[in-house]
Amino acid sequence: MKIGIVGLGLIGGSIAKAYKLCEGIIVYGYDLDKTVLEFAEMSGAIDGVLTDENIKECDLIITAIYPKATLGFLEEKGDLIDENAIVVDTCGIKRSICKKGFALAKEKNFRFVGGHPMAGKQLSGFKHSRDALFSGAPMVIVPEDYNDLFFIDKVKEMLMPIGFSKISVTTSKNHDEIIAYTSQMPHLVSNAFIKSDTADKHRGFSAGSYNDLSRVAYLNEEMWSELFLENSDCLVNELDGFISELLKYKEALVHNDKEVLEKLLEEGRVKKEKVDGKCR
Numbered sequence: 001m002k003i004g005i006v007g008l009g010l011i012g013g014s015i016a017k018a019y020k021l022c023e024g025i026i027v028y029g030y031d032l033d034k035t036v037l038e039f040a041e042m043s044g045a046i047d048g049v050l051t052d053e054n055i056k057e058c059d060l061i062i063t064a065i066y067p068k069a070t071l072g073f074l075e076e077k078g079d080l081i082d083e084n085a086i087v088v089d090t091c092g093i094k095r096s097i098c099k100k101g102f103a104l105a106k107e108k109n110f111r112f113v114g115g116h117p118m119a120g121k122q123l124s125g126f127k128h129s130r131d132a133l134f135s136g137a138p139m140v141i142v143p144e145d146y147n148d149l150f151f152i153d154k155v156k157e158m159l160m161p162i163g164f165s166k167i168s169v170t171t172s173k174n175h176d177e178i179i180a181y182t183s184q185m186p187h188l189v190s191n192a193f194i195k196s197d198t199a200d201k202h203r204g205f206s207a208g209s210y211n212d213l214s215r216v217a218y219l220n221e222e223m224w225s226e227l228f229l230e231n232s233d234c235l236v237n238e239l240d241g242f243i244s245e246l247l248k249y250k251e252a253l254v255h256n257d258k259e260v261l262e263k264l265l266e267e268g269r270v271k272k273e274k275v276d277g278k279c280r
Helices: 011-020 034-042 067-080 095-108 149-162 174-195 196-200 208-217 221-230 232-254 256-277
Strands: 002-006 026-030 058-064 085-087 109-119 140-143 166-169
Touching: 002 011, 002 095, 002 232, 011 026, 011 095, 011 208, 026 034, 058 067, 067 095, 085 095, 085 149, 095 109, 109 149, 109 174, 140 174, 140 221, 149 166, 174 208, 174 221, 174 232, 221 232
Parallel strands: 002 026, 002 058, 058 085, 085 109, 140 166
Antiparallel strands: 109 140
């Protein structure tokens, strides 16, 4: 199998390294940063540079770049992709990507599947990529035709060598609604939380809870702002609910209402037990 990977940052670099652990797989890669591209080839993460010539040989093409860049790539290079090839993106939002991706696939005659690997790190770039990043992690895919089980199984078979524990199939709408809560909200809240003036004085007074909440404040603002804006309706809905809940805690504190505060804290604890499937 021949695989082309567009974008050799944390995600693309890790995908390339994971596939290189498998026998019989040839990996071509491309990145705008020529230094990264040269290092990836020199270190053996890829077998060669992805070009207009060898892209035609690829059975699978994975894009690991920003949403707008992904669509730009499909628009520019789609005519070069073989009709039997499958293209999978890895963007953190799916509605806008899939709508345009499916249309371009029909226009340029290739197969497109929306994808989102559920793993990552707060640090970006090829230097932080590793072959085990997706080991045991789930992967979400969004096909155009949910009834084409043969095609879906083929996509899963091609992606499993990366190390995923499970590949789930969903709709782009469902993906974006859930990801607004599970991924985008934590990054947004963490980024806002760290802006407190008290953060400058935290050393010696912080432990696990501070580290857990502030970890993903260290983000790539260019990428995350694009993801947030592409999914703004779902994210704003989650923000409205979160702010509403926070105001309840604030009111209890302002009015020194221990009974209400205890009730709010209990509700949060019980909900956590419920979603984790645990009982006290």
